[in-house]
Amino acid sequence: MELGDINYLAIVVAALASFIFGFGYYASLGKFWMAATGKSEEELKSGGMAQPMIITIICQLIMSFFLAGIMVHVGEEHINLRGGLINGFFVWVGFAMTATAVNYAWQRAKVSLMVIDGGHWLGVLLVQGAVLGVMGV
16 A cells, blocks of 8 residues: 555545544433443543544544555455445454453443443444545545
């Protein structure tokens, strides 16, 4: 994979689309998520929102870039909507959800928190895969 051959616009659009997805996802599940964390809204907002937002968008850009790299290596014939969704799902099952499950198990976090956050990462990777598949990598 040569860096000059990458569709950087698709990577940025995929990252932004998944960020917007996450905003809507947690806006709709916010009360359940807060209950699962065991923290109050005041506790969660006490550190400010800027740092987590910046870290999130940077990490989603990185995730989108590497998902694009995986899709290039899987093969050009799979760079389409279906291939993007399949790649996103496989990355979620093989990496995102397994890492989340291990971390939450050791933290003794509630299963409901793992399900909510795991669902978020599934949505993020499906959105990114769909955008990258449609726009091309």
